[in-house]
Amino acid sequence: xxxxxxxxxxxxxxxxxxxxxxxxxxxxxxxxxxxxxxxxxxxxxxxxxxxxxxxxxxxxxxxxxxxxxxxxxxxxxxxxxxxxxxxxxxxxxxxxxxxxxxxxxxxxxxxxxxxxxxxxxxxxxxxxxxxxxxxxxxxxxxxxxxxxxxxxxxxxxxxxxxxxxxxxxxxxxxxxxxxxxxxxxxxxxxxxxxxxxxxxxxxxxxxxxxxxxxxxxxxxxxxxxxxxxxxxxxxxxxxxxxxxxxxxxxxxxxxxxxxxxxxxxxxxxxxxxxxxxxxxxxxxxxxxxxxxx
Amino acid sequence: xxxxxxxxxxxxxxxxxxxxxxxxxxxxxxxxxxxxxxxxxxxxxxxxxxxxxxxxxxxxxxxxxxxxxxxxxxxxxxxxxxxxxxxxxxxxxxxxxxxxxxxxxxxxxxxxxxxxxxxxxxxxxxxxxxxxxxxxxxxxxxxxxxxxxxxxxxxxxxxxxxxxxxxxxxxxxxxxxxxxxxxxxxxxxxxxxxxxxxxxxxxxxxxxxxxxxxxxxxxxxxxxxxxxxxxxxxxxxxxxxxxxxxxxxxxxxxxxxxxxxxxxxxxxxxxxxxxxxx
Numbered sequence: 001x002x003x004x005x006x007x008x009x010x011x012x013x014x015x016x017x018x019x020x021x022x023x024x025x026x027x028x029x030x031x032x033x034x035x036x037x038x039x040x041x042x043x044x045x046x047x048x049x050x051x052x053x054x055x056x057x058x059x060x061x062x063x064x065x066x067x068x069x070x071x072x073x074x075x076x077x078x079x080x081x082x083x084x085x086x087x088x089x090x091x092x093x094x095x096x097x098x099x100x101x102x103x104x105x106x107x108x109x110x111x112x113x114x115x116x117x118x119x120x121x122x123x124x125x126x127x128x129x130x131x132x133x134x135x136x137x138x139x140x141x142x143x144x145x146x147x148x149x150x151x152x153x154x155x156x157x158x159x160x161x162x163x164x165x166x167x168x169x170x171x172x173x174x175x176x177x178x179x180x181x182x183x184x185x186x187x188x189x190x191x192x193x194x195x196x197x198x199x200x201x202x203x204x205x206x207x208x209x210x211x212x213x214x215x216x217x218x219x220x221x222x223x224x225x226x227x228x229x230x231x232x233x234x235x236x237x238x239x240x241x242x243x244x245x246x247x248x249x250x251x252x253x254x255x256x257x258x259x260x261x262x263x264x265x266x267x268x269x270x271x272x273x274x275x276x277x278x279x280x281x282x283x284x285x286x287x288x289x290x291x292x293x
Numbered sequence: 294x295x296x297x298x299x300x301x302x303x304x305x306x307x308x309x310x311x312x313x314x315x316x317x318x319x320x321x322x323x324x325x326x327x328x329x330x331x332x333x334x335x336x337x338x339x340x341x342x343x344x345x346x347x348x349x350x351x352x353x354x355x356x357x358x359x360x361x362x363x364x365x366x367x368x369x370x371x372x373x374x375x376x377x378x379x380x381x382x383x384x385x386x387x388x389x390x391x392x393x394x395x396x397x398x399x400x401x402x403x404x405x406x407x408x409x410x411x412x413x414x415x416x417x418x419x420x421x422x423x424x425x426x427x428x429x430x431x432x433x434x435x436x437x438x439x440x441x442x443x444x445x446x447x448x449x450x451x452x453x454x455x456x457x458x459x460x461x462x463x464x465x466x467x468x469x470x471x472x473x474x475x476x477x478x479x480x481x482x483x484x485x486x487x488x489x490x491x492x493x494x495x496x497x498x499x500x501x502x503x504x505x506x507x508x509x510x511x512x513x514x515x516x517x518x519x520x521x522x523x524x525x526x527x528x529x530x531x532x533x534x535x536x537x538x539x540x541x542x543x544x545x546x547x548x549x550x551x552x553x554x555x556x557x558x559x560x561x562x563x564x565x566x567x568x569x570x571x
Binding site: 004006007008010011013014015017018021022024025026028029032088091094096097098100102103104105106107108109110111112113114115116117119120121123124129130131134135163168171172174175176178179180209210213214216217220221223224226227231244245248249252253258261262264265268269272273276277280 | 302303305306309310312313314316317319320323331332333334335336337377378380381383384385387388389390396398399400401402403404405406407408409410411413414415417418422439440442443446447448450451452454455456458459460475486487489490492493496497500503504506507521524525528533535538539542545546549550553554557
């Protein structure tokens with residue numbers, strides 16, 4: 001066995017950077033969460049108020065509502081992206097004319113900045129000036145009104161997210177598929193396994209770490225979506241698309257209620273962490289069990 | 294092998310490409326319209342093209358500067374992150390380090406934080422803590438490069454780890470037995486096999502850095518200001534200059550496309566996957 005020192009040395013820069021830029025701000029936010037601080041409010045001083053922020057948050061209907069819609073949004077968006085992304089990655093594994101070209105086209109949405117994505121989708125969907133409501137009206141007689149119908153607004157934010165982020169899933173899963181050794185597949189084909197069996201018993205288990213890593217990333221990013229939804233719906237109509245990242249944004253910026261915003265951030269961070277930890281433990285436990293068999 | 298049906302794939306891809314490209318086409322449509330035309334009855338087809346928005350953007354020296362800043366920051370960040378993540382993943386995968394699974398999980402928690410509240414501590418750190426004499430980390434490119442590591446490094450480590458884990462340990466053990474140093478194992482055995490994964494990591498971290506908006510808007514003022522922030526200057530409370538914004542957005546796609554096509558070759562290179570076959 002080689003010396004572990006080399007391993008630690010390879011890990012050291014990563015740990016150092018993340019410790020400086022990750023832990024230090026977190027400690028500050030944690031400190032703020034136990035204070036009342038509104039620098040532009042009637043009383044701009046920072047006052048220690050124990051767990052008051054957290055007590056307020058448990059009964060805050062707006063906050064609880066935003067957690068619920070965020071969960072719904074993340075669930076629908078991430079599930080569709082993984083399914084669609086996997087399908088596309090599989091298709092890219094085949095040889096067909098113009099593959100490179102189509103792959104480039106397919107990755108284009110990724111390159112567009114979130115703030116631009118939100119703006120374009122807003123211009124496309126605003127009633128009376130947007131092309132989508134116009135065409136839907138012309139072709140199907142359907143009245144699409146993002147400003148009035150909560151379900152439509154919600155669905156559009158999900159579709160926009162799918163449009164924007166499926167390429168990321170495709171790319172990461174494609175890289176994972178390319179890295180898989182070929183002999184299990186060839187062996188299975190020789191043994192007469194059908195496509196479904198190959199998918200279920202070989203591809204999926206071998207790809208599981210990559211799929212999980214991708215689910216994690218997408219889940220985390222979906223849970224803290226701000227820019228795109230802000231540009232598309234600004235959280236409306238009502239609170240239909242007021243996702244938790246946006247909710248915090250509204251508390252910290254227009255209201256400058258830093259203490260309360262910090263408390264919500266800490267709780268959201270905690271919830272995300274617990275959820276991901278459970279997923280992660282499930283994955284590792286599974287992997288360990290497999291190894292012992 | 295099953296029979297290939299190129300025609301069907303082509304049809305499928307054409308359909309998908311139309312769906313994918315439509316919002317980008319629309320972005321282009323907005324960028325070549327004068328402001329007044331935006332609020333008339335929409336039409337799918339462009340009848341007149343109005344290039345003034347592009348002329349305004351290209352002749353704007355400040356925006357050109359922002360563009361260069363963005364290039365420098367995203368490319369350095371993606372390169373730094375890919376190298377660090379490659380080393381970190383290799384260490385996590387091959388060495389028996391105490392608590393390494395916890396360290397691995399901890400890295401990802403750095404990406405979970407909701408951005409809005411963390412802007413303030415970052416601002417304080419950059420203006421008051423990381424200073425040497427008159428020099429501040431605030432509004433420097435190196436500051437942004439390091440800062441973007443907080444969300445890109447976790448991402449890179451998480452997407453790269455399965456790839457590195459998937460490369461059989463026996464290969465680097467064999468190389469070690471043959472007398473290769475750790476550096477040689479990394480560069481000559483692991484690196485070529487991990488290339489598709491590294492390429493994807495580089496592309497995606499590059500894109501995240503290129504498109505990042507909130508942090509850049511808070512932590513830069515002029516010297517390190519990025520193009521996304523420059524673009525957002527056209528989105529104001531009194532109204533948005535859609536045309537100019539769309540023109541910048543279309544222009545920012547070009548460097549991104551160049552980077553993509555450069556790196557994509559390496560993903561394809563992964564198709565000829567020889568070494569593991571034995």
